Amino acid sequence: MQDKFDKYARQDAFTGSTREEWEAWKETSRETLKDLLGWKYMESCDLDPRVEEVVELENGIRQEKVIIQVEPEVYMPMYILIPPKQSEEKQKCFLALPGHQGAGKFSVAGRDDIPAVKRMIEFYHYDYGMQLAKRGYVAICPDCRGFGERRDEALQKGTDEKSFLTSTCFHLAHMAEPLGETVAGMCTWDASRLIDYVYERGEWDTDDLGVVGFSGGGMQTLWISALDDRVKKCIISGYLYGYRDALLLLNGNCSCNYVPHLWEHFDMGDIASLIAPRPLAVQSCRDDHLNGPRGLVNVTEQLDIVRKAYSLYGKEEYPIHDVREGDHCWHEEVLDIALPRL
Template sequence: MHSNSSRTYTFVRSLALSFMLALACRAGYAQQVTSDVANFYPLLDAYAGKRSPSLSYLAKDWKHTEKWRKVGRAKLQELLAFEPEKAPLNTEILSTTKRDGYTQYLVRYNLNALQKTEAFLLVPDNLTKPTPAVIALHDHGGFYYFGKEKHTYTDNQPDILKAYVQDLYEGRYYADELAKRGFVVLCPDAIYFGSQKINPAQLVNSKGYFEKVEGVEESERIRTFNKQVAGLNEVAMNKTILASGTTWLGIIAQNDRVAVDFLLSRPEVDPERIGCVGLSLGGLRSTYLFGLDPRIKTGVVAAFSTTYEEMLQQHAHHTWMMYVPRQNEFLDLPDVASLNAPRPLMVMNCRQDKLFSIAGMQAAEQKLAGVYSRMKAPDKFTARYYDEPHSMTIEMQEDAMAWLEKWLK
């Protein structure tokens, strides 16, 4: 009798323990963190968290700011890994168009011994002395067929471009607005966009592109190019760039720095008053141009501000153009912009932006505010938030222009 009771007790206890274990496992499963990389997130998050960016201005008490700046820029250039053979600009003016209050020049110039690009140069009327200049850096948006045309007015625009500008910029071409307000403006094409876009005729497999666009109207042809040629080949492009020993962002950053060289070649430009501005990929370009080039006196970054840490769980799904191997070991994204502190910097964030988390925006703001505060120049940095999706609305454009006017005029 006693033995049977003991066996019954043991059985009930075992059943209860099994039930509790099942509940615990289920609760543990429910509490697991979800991410874009599922079960691999803990591994990558733990690895990234092993160390903080060692060359951040906030990493330690840097006794000599200029030495820190020099070391940080040198390391960043090393990681970007693009040092092509230089070449003279050899500027060509391809067309000249007189517009209301300014003249629009379509120009072509050498970026290095291997690359050329085209750009719009906007020169205000009635200049009597060198004037402030702004480099306006175009976005990505999965729209590769055009680059500079996405924020610079052109004649005979296809409907797909008009709709794009309406969606991201509320229908206004902010580069032209800057020119009307007295700035010389340069709008260069980045590699893979506009005049530097991929040529489907030279692809090993164009996936029937030419058959698909034969006889179709212009907007549909552009849409097909964006999705089925340029979009599909971003992965192959980045793999090939890495295999060649460089980085996509390294090419972009070198190209954008030549834009400063170009402006300095123009008699209309005051070399001590050059700024940069851009949305999305243009914001990333503005971050690196501002951080790397001391000739840039002020910068505006729109809708591209976060930290690597806050991207790892859900928001590392951006264009291949932004990733630089090992950069996080030395410099976080806001650390890049800080390399030009305490030069004036404005960061504009969109609260409804699905590409970045609010936590990431705020973490980047905290880092940059900390740097400017430590440099005793808190008034030269501002981060603003707009209740908008990923875009650069007219309100944001007005704030950006006011910032540029404040620090360049």
């Protein structure tokens, strides 16, 4: 399989040298990626938003639980953390997308009143939605498919902590891929519907909309930022590396990572380059096992691909690469580097 990867992979990488050539490649590549993700099978519908609960937290942040319809009869619950307004201007907002082992929105939104979630927050520093809200940003923390309240039947029946914290990506992939869909495609579609909701609600600054995610949330941040220009800035933590080392050699990763035929066309750096010229910060941990056997080299090779796209716009300051010590973990310091405190 390694030999076949070397022979057939990345056939649609950018080979031009001008911004005009890159813009044309971007449009073609986005359509290819949407086809690979299975977007032609995704069905639009009214969002039909419903506010299920409003809680005023001790720190002055309002926590709303909202449910929207992302496809007909397919619903996405979320926590929206709304800090007190500091001015008459519209508040800036972020989608804070969840990764694995954190019960979806619960960890990201800082639900440390739940013991199992509290442990994951302490272990991974997982509450980046709450961290953003404390900095003055509206943080929208959804359950992506297979996580939290959107787990499939296989884990919804379980009342144990493991069933609550983990996802059903494996089951979703086995159902979706024979139909031409993918877990990554469904999650990216749902993130685009979440952006539709932000625009439809109209309360927050869509001209500065950001997306952030750690681990599997970083995967979702990569995809939605690459495919949707409504994302104006993004922070990817614990998820940007070469496919050969990180998903072929390390072939036991979650099913949501694997998109049929993807590697024939692109490496991860090619996808991330579609974010240019918008602000991009990438956070890596030096000893993150998901980087693969070559460690940070597998990350920097992909970032070199991304930098070439940014250089066509004269944006050599991006992507920002924030390197931290230790294994797979989110570090709040990237917010200090990438964002102004409001």
